[in-house]
Amino acid sequence: MFKGIFNRLYRINIGTRTAFSFLAVVIVSLFFSVAALLLLEYSKKIDTKISDKYRPVISALKDYQSQIETTILLSSDISSQYNEKKRRVLTKQLDRTYNEKKLTVIGMSQEASMEGIRLNVIEIDGKFQKIMEKERAILALMKGPEDYNDKEKLRVSRLINDEIEILNNPLSAKLEETSMEAIYIFRKLEAQKYASYRTLSYLLVVMIVIIIVVSIFSIYITQETIIKPIKEISGILDELSEGKVLTFQSEVYRNDEIGTMIESAKKVAAGFKTKTEVANAIGKGNYLINVPLLSKSDKLGKALVEMRNNLQKAKETEEKSRLELQEYTAILEKKNQELDQFAYVASHDLKSPLRGIHNLTDWIQEELGDNLQGASLGYFNMLKGRVQRMESLINALLKYARSGKTLTEQRILPSKDSIIHVLKRINPPNNIAIYFEETLPTVFGNKKDFETVLYAFITNAIKHNEKADRIVNITFKEQGSEIAFCITDNGPGIEQEYHQKIFGIFQTLNRKDEVENLGAGLAIARKIIVEYGGSIWLESELGKGASFYFTWPKDNVTKLV
Amino acid sequence: MNEKIINILLIEDDEVDVMNVKRAFKKNNITNPLVVANNGLDALLYLRKTQHEKPSELPRIILLDLNMPKMGGIEFLKELRHDEHLKNLSVFIMTTSNEDRDKIDAYNLNVAGYILKPLSMDRFIEAVSTLNNYWKLCEFPD
Known part of the structure; x- marks a missing residue:
């Protein structure tokens, strides 16, 4: 199913392909890393914001709220009963601490998102100024324990206190609202932070999935386009090396390194085939065959040339010695025949004079008759005996020569x-x-x-x-x-x-x-x-x-x- | 019948052998005239001349040696058998050659006998005696 893609891939070098895939992996990783870093930075910023700004604002707001509530409680207590300690605390808070707290909240809520809180605080402060005036009035009215014995003063004080109560009701509601708003903003930021963390985790999952898929795909492609052809080629090369085949046939046509490898293998096989044909021809005695040299340093080719030359020399030598042997055998046969002929002729010609000697001896013996006696007679008989033996020898020689x-x-x-x-x-x-x-x-x-x-x-x-x-x-x-x-x-x-x-x-x-x-x-x-x-x-x-x-x-x- | 004297031609190159034959003739009291030729060529010349001039003296018996100069025995026989007037002559080979080849060639040319020259004189005399008896027994045309 990937044939089309593979065929397109085969036009590109493996080196280029590897470089491209490496680049792609780097780009993907870089992209994901940058995205993760940005997300982390973003959530860190939110975190900093929360810890640097929102948490203090909320606590300052709480302080501010409790401050207001404390003063109201204190003034309410003081309005009906003398308490020197409470009176001192209230005075102090009204004079100094309150302003401090209020300015802290305002200063801290300079952030645009906390504009509402700041405005609320200013508004609350406006209303609380009125409460503080009434509280100061109570403080001014009820200065000592004797003032609480004065029923008129006590009545006025209680009246002021009631007014404070009336003013305080919407104020505390407003405070509550402000506090709620701050918490809401805080929650919203927290939610933003968590969202970014979630995105980050999604991103990681996606990245892992992509890397796994890409790895599997690249392994598959490597298997299909590199390992399989290499195995096929090495299999054929093995067969070639074992001498089972002499041709290298491959269905794969490609322009990449594997293609180059196949071409080289084909050349090797073709070289082998040519060499084999040449070697066969030499083996069959064709010593005139030209050994094609693949390069100047074609060792196999040179070895074949040497083999051919040596065989040619050996054959020439053999042919020469064969001819020499043939000639020698012919000469030997002729010599043997000549020898036989010589023995025959020689012995034949020897026989005539021998017979002559024998005859003459006989005649002399005959002529001399009884005059031949003693040792001479013996010598004559020995002479005849020797002549007869010589004839026998010549006859035997003749027979031997003829046999x-x-x-x-x-x-x-x-x-x-x-x-x-x-x-x-x-x-x-x-x-x-x-x-x-x-x-x-x-x-x-x-x-x-x-x-x-x-x-x-x-x-x-x-x-x-x-x-x-x-x-x-x-x-x-x-x-x-x-x-x-x-x-x-x-x-x-x-x-x-x-x-x-x-x-x-x-x-x-x-x-x-x-x-x-x-x-x-x-x-x-x-x-x-x-x-x-x-x-x-x-x-x-x-x-x-x-x-x-x-x-x-x-x-x-x-x-x- | 016995009065009929047959001429004998001896063709032999060895002087001792000629003497040998003559001695054997003498020993056996053979009185037939003996003509000697030293080789085949001389023998042929003699035979043709005699046949032409005095046909009555033409030898009917030829004793022939095989190994001779100028013309050997076998060669002489071939010539003889081709000659219209001489082809009926009786030829005895007397030779030292014990070769089958020579024997076969000789008999193919219709020789009357093939005799090996024995070494001892006595045996040769015996052989000549036998020959004499043989040709004495035979009748020849006039």
């Missing part, structure tokens, strides 16, 4: 079938017991690769075992996306220090001249497994057999697709 992951014919392989196939190829002697589980998992890969690996492990498990009853155990375990196979034997076992070494090419723990044992099988197996992304390790102790482990990819559906 690895075959990219063609990748399919699901039942590992049990592969094991049986490999065992048929090995054709193990009768004193070997080979155990494997009834259900073995299927794997994914090239059949030949997988069987080469199995062949290497199984022959390795058999070859080095010289016990009477040799046992080979093949087990498996699922390991994430891979199958870990384990080939355990009850052979001589391998010391910890050789566990890594035995997977290197031509690394064998037996004597070099044993043709059968070249040490290439495990190296080839390792090369294949590593290229399939698997790993290879062993657990063994000297004299306690060995467990060789390798992991191979499962038959994942994704790999089929």
Whole structure:
């Protein structure tokens, strides 16, 4: 209902509004204070008037009245009976005291409102002068006690006294009236005083009521126009600070400080929104975006700029190192290929002269026939043995260079079938017991690769075992996306220090001249497994057999697709 | 039938290997004339010339090495199989290469056999003896 008023209020600054209301309160208070002071002054004046003028007049009037009454009483007593004391008092009063009292009343009733009293006193005095003449006549007539014995004198005296009585009747009425008038005036003044006091109390009540109403109204206006909008703004700012909202929307349109505050808050929100958008863009990799700075010392903006620049630098560095890595990987792959090619070509070319040497040795032996004897014959046989070993080594090297992951014919392989196939190829002697589980998992890969690996492990498990009853155990375990196979034997076992070494090419723990044992099988197996992304390790102790482990990819559906 | 003498062409660049074959022939009492070419190119020239001038002396059996200078064994085979007059000759590969690739390429070009040169002389003599029995058994057109 106050919307219209409020909208008009919103056009004025809160400062101005506060100043205006303060001024209004001051004016109202001043007005009431002045009015109260004036009223107080007025009643004080009346009070002073009453105490200074009217009360003495009334008492003086009473004195005056009693004076007259006393003289009349005294003269009446004296007129019939001698009394020296009364005679002296009367004389004194008639001569001096009466005049004194009369002048006091007249002097005191100079006030305009007491004009009537003064005139009455003058009038009374006129009449009393006559009474006083008669009283003096009585005093002159009756001078001593002997005069009261004189019947004529007593009669005259009583006659005068009667005349006094006659004169006194209207006089006392007049006196009474005058006294009444004075009291009336006094009462009227008193009434005026009380009226002013009443007005003052009304004024106070009105003032209190006005102050209460004004206070309530100003509290209401403050609540509606200042506290409520501030709460609303702080609520929105809270949400803004908690990151719930990014826009500042307010229905309030005003020109005052709150309006300015809302505008500032809107700017802050807009700043936040812009910054958020910029930060999002930077987060999405747009490092060319311009960060709008709100001012020269926009710290958040500067931080964003720094963040953007650092991210850009980091991305550039990352891109650079990624490219470098890519390049390096390509080079490495090429080098590996070259190395394989080199091993292949080199070993191939090495084979021809080797065969030549072997043939020539044979022919020399043939030519010499029986002439070749003793140590020379032994040397010849050793020579041939060494040449044969060299050919075996070259063949193994060739095989190693050629081995690895075959990219063609990748399919699901039942590992049990592969094991049986490999065992048929090995054709193990009768004193070997080979155990494997009834259900073995299927794997994914090239059949030949997988069987080469199995062949290497199984022959390795058999070859080095010289016990009477040799046992080979093949087990498996699922390991994430891979199958870990384990080939355990009850052979001589391998010391910890050789566990890594035995997977290197031509690394064998037996004597070099044993043709059968070249040490290439495990190296080839390792090369294949590593290229399939698997790993290879062993657990063994000297004299306690060995467990060789390798992991191979499962038959994942994704790999089929 | 046995009187029919078949010429044999040996295409081999290694002198010792040539001697080896000759010795093996001698050991097995193989009397077939043996012509030697040091590489595929020479062999082709010889074959074309003989086919042109004395077709009766054209070797029906070729022993072919794979790794040779100028023209390798596989290359020679391709040329041979494209030649209208020579494509029906029987070719035996005698090589040190144990590569699957070489074997597949050779058989795709219709070789009669793929023999790995053994290291020992004795085994080579055995191999040549078997070969001799084989071609003795076979009938060739006149």
